[in-house]
Amino acid sequence: MRYITNPPDAAALMMSARSFGNYDLARALADLIDNSIKASAHTIGLNCFFNNGEPEIHIIDDGHGMLPDELYAAMRPASQNPLMERSPDDLGRFGWGMKSASFSQCSCLTVLSRKKKEMSGAIWDLNDLDNWKMGILSEKEILASCSPDLLSRDGTEVIWRKCDRLSDDGSIDQDQFNDLIVHARNRLALIFHRYVAGDVRGKRLTITLNGEPIPEYDPFHRKHDATQPLEVETLKISGQAKIVIHPYILPHYSKLKSSELDKLAGDEGLLKNQGFYVYRNKRLIIYGTWFRLVKHGELSQLVRISVDIPNTLDSMWKITVDKSDVQLPFVLRNRLKQIVTGLKGRSAKVFRSRGGRIHDQGTVSIWKRYAKSGEIRYEINRDHPLIATLFQNDSTGKHEKVESALRAIEQGFPVNAFGQDVSSESVDIHQTEADPQRFRDFLAAALPGILADNEGNVKAMIKAIKNAEMFSNNWEMVEDYLLKEGWISD
Helix, strand or coil: CCCCCCCCCHHHHHHHHCCCCCCCHHHHHHHHHHHHHHCCCCEEEEEEECHHHCCEEEEEECCCCCCHHHHHHHHCCCCCCCCCCCCCCCCCCCCCHHHHHHHCCCCEEEEEEEECCEEEEEEEECCCCCCCCCEECCHHHHHHHCCHHHHCCCEEEEEEECCCCCCCCCCCCHHHHHHHHHHHHHHHHHHCHHHHHCCCCCCCCEEEECCEECCCCCCCCCCCCCCEECCCEEEEECCCEEEEEEEEECCCHHHCCHHHHHHHHCCCCHHHHCEEEEEECCEEEEEEECCCCCCCCHHHCCEEEEEEECHHHHHHHCCCCCCCCCCCCHHHHHHHHHHHHHHHHHHHHHHHHCCCCCCCCCCECCEEEEEECCEEEEEECCCCHHHHHHHCCCCHHHHHHHHHHHHHHHHCCCHHHHHHHHHCCCCCCCCCCCCHHHHHHHHHHHHHHHHHHCCCCHHHHHHHHCCECCCHHHHHHHHHHHHHCCCCCC
């Protein structure tokens, strides 16, 4: 047997690297922030310029920087063996992060760094890669490209030029670019919320986007009085490695302000964001999944479980190069399913507790209960503000139709089925609205009619609904809606 050297084609390999992982702008920026955190940075600045349709993005930090040899090693594809032992706080793994993340968004990557007052710079241009040719910048070229901050302190600046992957066809307008930046900002606030809050290393990490600090965002809303933090559980894997599990039950949406609800719901809503939130070295890598242990359901949408794993378990969790996906180890499935099953029941109780009770004193119920001679019957309360709006005008014909419909609903009440359901321990009877958006839609449809029934007097309308079922059970939500829509003022 003989051996030959058979290196990959430089251009082909680096072009292939553009498709590593499932990067979008937020994930790509997150990979570079990981590197800055590893370099002990306290401040990371993200600056995104539209440049008349030729975007340019700069990422600069105040970390310890790199000497020339260190920079050249960092620019090398697959610069680290994923199997090598890392420090406990290392957020990297494959040695591809900076390169694959950058090339997923741009075709020209420049990295400038300063350490011990020595400046260095290198560039990969995918359009000029013959024989692994990497550009080494002169001092003059470095000074012409770097931000002023890098001239006065140690740190590193990454520059993306020729950003042809920000859209599907390579072109982008100002509005599209702005939407990308807003989405990236919100995602980064979630991914690094522990760092921004100062929960890691006891110091706050400042991340700015175009000069504005990325806000602190807690997906568990731990500072809210109605949030239920449950018992922490620690599982040992492979002898010593620890996985820390901390479940939370979010407040019912009626207890949240509109701004709080929008933040917790995100772009996809509470229903999609329930589930596990997996952190690797305090950095969020995946969220909003049950790992197919249970289904996403309305009554479990308040359940969120933080799962902290160390980087020593990367291979077991099969973490991808872009850190956008993991696989739940088989050894954990049974225990986590037990935890989730119990929590879904507790979440359901939060919704049930917000439901109206027919016998509540001082509350105008939708149903009236009558008991006589050992018999019980339920009738729809015609005095409830919602029902009263059905009789607003003087049309006798309309009144008769409405009354007939209400009588049909009363006569059609499923007494036998209801009795069987009540007697069954395995059935969870649920009649309260579990979706906040549907409740908002309900308010939008119902309130104008009730206002008209009160001759346009908002104060009279509020007085009518404040102790009425559906409204009273979710009053904080109602009040927040009225404020937001301008019906009332602070």
